[in-house]
Amino acid sequence: MDTETSDEPLAVVQPSGPRRIFATAVLFSVSALLLILAVVTPPSSAGWLIYLLVCGGVALWLTLRLWQATHASIILTRDALSTSDGTHLCNLSDVAGLDRGVFAFKPSNGFVVRLKRKAPRGWAPGLWWRVGKRVGIGGVTSAGQAKFMAEMLAAQIVENTENSIK
Structure with missing residues (x-):
């Protein structure tokens, strides 16, 4: 349990x-x-x-x-990625993968979430953006916190994949 x-x-x-x-x-x-x-x-x-x-x-x-x-923060839960002011960024069930490499088109100190289907466009300067099948997290954020969130998100993707196979 x-x-x-x-x-x-x-x-x-x-x-x-x-x-x-x-x-x-x-x-x-x-x-x-x-x-x-x-x-x-x-x-x-x-x-x-x-x-x-x-x-x-x-x-x-x-x-x-x-x-x-930049008054808001980004929160990762088991089900979704959202902001502290209530903006829903994406469901974890819609996540196809992550781009966080050096040459990835991503925000400063951040990462990009690739989605399985298109989402409505949105933008909070310095915090996140969402265009098509991509959600960018980062900007004026802490690099350490963003790296930790990317690792946790990757672990959640693996866990969701394993649960869907069972």
Whole structure:
């Protein structure tokens, strides 16, 4: 009999405080530089002025999204991968494999979960993304926590495969 319930966390990945602050500061600096450049020394062409203002505004919006998104953490349970704010990333029964090698297209300090079927797109800057049959975990997260979660997820995949064979 298994004493752990399916809701108990097996692993948690949280944003690293210094990485979160650094990433937000860099993105804010880019947005501030673009907006200041547009206001202090506006280009002679109206098109370039609009371009600078739009890029600065988008960078400022991304700064806010990054700061808000990195308040959450990612939680692995026996059944699913989700965030602490309630966003469901994927069921473990839908996981086909993991990509965590050096040359894998993955977030910084993270890994990619390959799914058996497509999932709706989603994105929390600096924390996770989901496109097609892939879910990327990482960004401003701790490398050690992400590596531990990847190992636990790999073990869960093997356990689920063995249980489905029986």
